[in-house]
Amino acid sequence: MRTWTADSRAPAAIAWALMARPGVWASWAPHVRGAWGLGTPEVEAGAVGAARLFGVLPVPAKITAKSARSWTWQVGPAEMVHRVEERGTGCVVAIDLRAPGPLEPALAATYGPIIQVMLNRLARVAE
Template identity: 55%
Template structure:
């Protein structure tokens, strides 16, 4: 198995900031599609917001809690940056084009993966934090995504909370 470092240290000169705006909530409405209520998954962690944020916002650290993500490039370093386009390497082979559409440093970021939007939110909760990931997609794809990828996201959010709390 190749190390994650080999994927996160690729030459990123070929990647530039995205020029297209993020899709609006009514994107696709002209074709009869709209974004339905998104699917949200949350987990509480004993870790501080800063500790969780470091795991969720630094592409080089994604494999620590998302084993299917083996690296990323062009999204910002060490943290993701709004407006950046690049790719995430999934399952050791498949580079998937992604774009970071919004960030609130230390708290949240959103990316577009094909037609799917995935929001990542970290907020204080008691002596620790709450992690929430919310995904949505246009039209009938949203229901399919909820059934197929929703369970994976639920597991990933719980794993992230556990990994962050163990540090």
């Protein structure tokens, strides 16, 4: 498993609202230009849909789990856990990536830097 994090001065509830609501993903993940079928207003466990990347590419996904401040989706053979943890008056936003065999290090090397940029942006937007 690979993990990326960013610290935010925002309350966890604000960061969570940004992370868990597909309708606002573009505010912190600019390559995501929409999503459907994943839940409204928040992601829902068991929901099957897609996220639209770069305004063109639909990427099928399934929300496999959700708790108070985390949700997990399966995108192809990869699984990503999105979570928000309270830290004092702020929070930490994080994404954990799991994928089989050599796919995990390949995704970490190629998509990992994008994940970090997204989390840094999410932390700032939440503030």
